[in-house]
Amino acid sequence: MDTIDLRSDTVTHPTSAMRAAMAAAAVGDDVYDEDPTVHALQDYAAELLGKEAALFFPTATMSNLTAVLTHCGRGDEVILSHKAHIFEYEQGGASALGGVVYRTLPVNFDGTLDLQAIEAAIRPDDVHFTRTRLVCLENTVNGCGGTPITAEYTDAVGELVRKHGLKLHLDGARLFNAAAALNVSPERLVRAADSVQLCLSKGLCAPLGALLVGSKEFITQARRVRKVLGGGMRQAGVIAAAGLLALQQMRQRLIEDHYTAQLLAEGLAEIEGVRVEPVHIRTNMVFFHLPAGVDSDAFVAELKARNVILRGRSPFRLVTHYYITPERVRYALSAMREVLARLRVAA
Ligand SMILES: Cc1ncc(COP(=O)(O)O)c(C=O)c1O
DSSP: OEEEEOOOOOGGGOOOOHHHHHHHEEEEOOTOOOHHHHHHHHHHHHHHOOOOOEEESSOOHHHHHHHHHHHOOOTTTEETTTTTTHHHHSTTTHHHHHHOEEEEEEEOOOOOOOOHHHHHHHOOSHHHHTEEEEEEEEEEEEGGBBBBOOHHHHHHHHHHHTTTOEEEEEEEETTTHHHHHHTOOOHTTTTTTEEEEEESSSSSSSOOEEEEEHHHHHHHHHHHHHHHOOOOSTTTTTHHHHHIIIIIIGGGGGGHHHHHHHHHHHHHTSSSTOOOOOOOOSEEEEEEOOOOEEEEHHHHHHHHTTTOOOOOSSEEEOOTTTTOOOOOOHHHHHHHHHHHHHHHOOO
């Protein structure tokens, strides 16, 4: 990648090893369940998370939607954070397409939902109410700055959910960042979850792809839901080959992205007037406010002219990934210093 693209870890391109594996991949018709590379990826993911089975998807959004629609029927209710990606950024898909009702709860700064609040939101069996079926958690918690949530907290939610005969789905789009940050195995982090969504195309560099992991019975049902959503793929082994490398080789290095996020945060904090939100920097995301009076659009445009790509307005979110080396962080910081000095003079 030529530019220093800090908008998201979704911007990562496939590595050369991935491109070679894709070219050489053995393939078959995956709707007939005959693609050997898809099988290899699904088996690997299921084993990695200590679950029985997995299913390959083109996107994390479709994987999450399939999970909710498999757990819930029309009129059923799902409890989740008001900042959950599933609620905020997936077009309310389970409501739009499956008649599922979202019940949101306020999320704490550390990414958790209060256990008492979850319990209080669970509906009693009464003809007036929807039926609560599912609780969704996210790890890392995107809406809380990429904060990882612990295995113990997830266990506690799992226990609560089981006590009430519900299910627990975990949106693990960045689960391996959480595992790296907490120094815990991914399997341990998801032990209490009935289903887990894993994304291969964020910090792990696969060009696309996600997985849904759970029991054999759940995955059999999910396969039907994926098909009706238009997610039955054919020779998908070509992309699964990159996904396998993502899981086998790329997740172990995510701690490097956490290190570059720290470097970025420390450098930003040294720039006069810039305010970094240090409480959030646990994984690969950095949030910062521009000095008062500096125009966000001008800042973004001036940086773009220097090959540094940001998105949005102050407070900005920067995300580190495979293509953001310490050297590139240093370049981005010097570009930001220079741009801010210019914009201050102009203001
Ligand atoms: C936590 C989380 N879940 C799900 C998704 C959906 O991923 P995609 O847009 O690749 O389908 C994202 C995307 O950034 C995400 O951050």
